Amino acid sequence: MGLKGTSLSALVRKFLSLEESKPLVALVVLYLASAVISPYFLTVYNQKILLLQASPLVMLALGESMIIMMGSIDLSPGSTMALAGLIAALASNVYGFPVILSALIGVGVGALIGLVNGLAVTKAKIPSFVATLASMVAARGLVLLVTGGTSIYGLAGYEWLTDETAGLANMVWLFIAFTALTYFTLKKTTLGLKVYAIGGNEEAVRYSGLNADNVKIAVFTIAGSLYAIAGLMMNARLQAAYPWTGYGSELDAIAASVLGGIQLTGGVGSPVGSFIGAYILTLISNILILLGVNPYLQWVVKGFILGVAALTLTRGLRYVK
């Protein structure tokens, strides 16, 4: 009896020591609460749309969280996803490239924006907030310049992303795979180690002779590619390249990272946390509509829940900036 008690408490202690534990508890609490207050929440259809709605945001949050872990910030996710999605749509619909190639071109565009961000931060020494603010504005401008504000519609060939395999849409499998891949990269590779090290103490990293600039450039580029995949997912969901896709999503991506237990000061967090954060955000929007809450009040409630969630996450910290 006593032995069992200790092993159980050891298990609990081990779980609580995981950096994903607090976000996971928050998600489970919200999940149970939603299931209790709305009979429609746990339906198969609703669970499927939750996953679909979360897909692009998870990709954005994965990229954003890697950058936040380095102690930088990225404001370009929303615009990058829009531009990448647009270029991919143009390539296939206007220039007649095969869809796979067009999608790769889109990802290339995302990587390019990420590369430019990385170079701006490291070589031009522009603070990441400003550098990515510039690319956010410029990329959105390019999208509007090319489209004149109207969508490119009649997109074909994106069905694969919304088609289902083993009961879930392929884009859901895709974001699960990318979450695992990002987790592996950050936790098991030297690149990941350097990311945490830069976020923890960049001076020390530089004094120890590591090339921090190259790591930053690489991470910004990877993040840009992840945003581009989010853009392709939105293309599939809308069957159109919509110029305002992802407008304001950078804030959702940052909020998802913070809700996932990633500290804005850098060096701490897990990509699984940002995935959970993105899921929490999607869930809140969903349950408020299921309940038919007044649209204006929805924003108030959302803000309140975010505040409370953030409060529980920072419990026990000595101080925050």
Place this chain on the structure above:
Amino acid sequence: MSPMGKALSKTITYVIIAIVVIAVAGGLAYWYYSSQRPSGIKVGLFISNLGNPYFALLRDGAQAAVTELKNKGVNIEMVVYDAKDDPSLQSNQIETAVGQRFSALVVNPTDIQAIQPSLSKAKSAGIPVVTTDRDVADKTLRFVFIGTDNVKGAEQAANALIQALTASGKPTPWNVVILNGIPGTTAAIDRNKGFHNVLDPLVSQGKVVIVAEEVANFRRDEALSKMESILAAKKVDAVIAANDEMALGAIQAIKGAGLTPGKDIIVVGYDAIPDAIAAVKAGEMYATIAQSPFLQGYWGVLAAYYRVTQNWNPPADWIPTPTVVVTKTNADTFQQEVSTPKPLPGAP
């Protein structure tokens, strides 16, 4: 001073005299020319963004009016300015035109507030101003506004929705979803009012139930997510959206739920963008509402002309331009319908 130097200074003196003479003559010629200007009418057309096909139609309408007046022997010319959606650029354009003593300005403001200082300059210079499509906040700065009656257009949209529901034979009460635009914008407020003007009486008669009313900010992606969530909780017969982008997002959600838009759920939009017209033709969207940018431009120039030549006073300070319901039957022809010149109401 050497003879050479004397000759040089003489030459310089002649050159200076020549320059002064040319400048004075040129100035006199310019003064004479510009004082002659009022015999012809010079209208400035200020467009918020010519890259948008909607405003290109407005320009076409204005051009049609100028051509028509010219054919009648009126000495009129028009200069078109494109502000590319930049309020400061538009202010500069208007201020420059005021300095050039234009006879009248037809303005499609980029912003209802930012435009006011430059229009005040036009007012103090005594240049009449017509606003089109968007009005200015201070209505004393223009003598007439020519633009869509969004309340009426939205009523037409809601009536089309009810018509389609009646024809579908679906049992009453009909479950209707309303998707609203960006809170606080004139278009969102007016269109919401129009929807409720038609639907509210039916709600009290028990024929219609508004099962959800959400704000999707005129955006397609937001409407998609919101409609998906609505469909998880409610049985829906029809969706009415304050613009086509939201209607198209709703259609994606309906398809995603395994339902057929147009059959299981009737969708009505607003604006008649090309994407929506394609959806109307495909039977996925029942109807959308087309505005008349062509007439806004056409009537704008005519109003300016009558004001300048006959000090015309319009019957009201807002002349509403017609809205047309676009369904499958007129999806190919409505563009011509709204691009045909019609007489300006209250014209002398």
